[in-house]
Amino acid sequence: MITTRPGYPRWHTASAQGPRSHNADxxxxxxxxxxxxxxxxxxxGVGDDPTAARAARVAAAAAARTAVHKGPVEAVLAAQRAVRELGGGDAVLVVAMPAAQGGYRIAWVGDARxxxxDGGTLTKLTTDHTLAEYFRARHQPVTPxxxxxxxxxVRTAGADEIGTTETASTGLLLTSDGVHKPLAAAGMRAVLARPGTGAAELVEAALARGGSDNATALYVEPLEAGSTTVRFPVAA
Structure with a gap:
């Protein structure tokens, strides 16, 4: 079901399985x-199997249903509790919660971004929790x-390992690595700069660029665009 609410931004999402056997986003x-x-x-989801897909769905649902006043770190921890109740499976995750002063409070684990x-500038808010970033930050050699x-x-992170940040921007983009790795920042910026484009076009561009993973994007249009929110049922 799709509904609209005046005063909130319009948002949309798209996902593609790509060449994988399962869509674990x-x-x-x-x-x-x-x-x-x-x-x-x-x-x-970590891996290409049904348990990874289920872990991702459970994590996204639990995080999204966390009360805003509890904050985004608690949303990641809620996802962790839900995933640990499963028999197996794991995922990386990024959560964005409305901030009281506008914009979003964000928490993440892994390499979801x-x-x-703002309609012209794309700014990366998160830093990948990867082995490459760990060594890069220490000025050590990095391999592909x-x-x-x-x-x-989600399954393994301690509370003190969860990344956090904030943004005053009302325009927001969440991506799996199947989008941001093939396109990089310049490619995503070029797609979003075209009028009427968003999540679907980002996913299509990532696969066209040779993406070999599931590709998923969630795009919240800037409020300045004067649009309204579009909601769909929470992932379950």
Missing amino acids: AVGAYAAAGGPGIVFALAD AYAW RMEHVVTTS
Whole structure:
């Protein structure tokens, strides 16, 4: 079901399986009655099997349904509790919660990303929790394989390992690595700069660029665009 609410931004999402055997990406979005806005979550299952897909769906749903006043770190921990109740499976995750002063509070584990978008500038808000970033930050050599090895995940991360940040931007983009790795920042910016484009066009462009993974994007248009929110049922 799709509904609109005046005063909130329009948002949309797209996902493609790509050349994988399963689509292990998932999104969640939930606006509690009387709440200050919509909580958004994007999860990318670790692996290419049904348990990874289920872990991503469970993580995204649990994170999105976390009360806003509890904050985005608690949303990741709620996802962790839900995933640990499963028999197996793991995921990386990024969560964006409305901030009281506008914009979003963000928490993440792994290499799912959040970007701010103001209609012209795309700003990366998160730093990948990968082996590559760990060594890069220490000015050590990095191999291509390190880019795909995450150092935190929903199932394993300690509370002090969860990344956090904030943005005043009302325009937001959440992506799985199947989108941001093939396109990079310049490619995503070029897609979003075209009028009328968003999540679907990002996913299509990533696969056209030779993406070899599931590709998922959740795009919240800047409020300045004067649009309204579009909701869909939370991932489950």
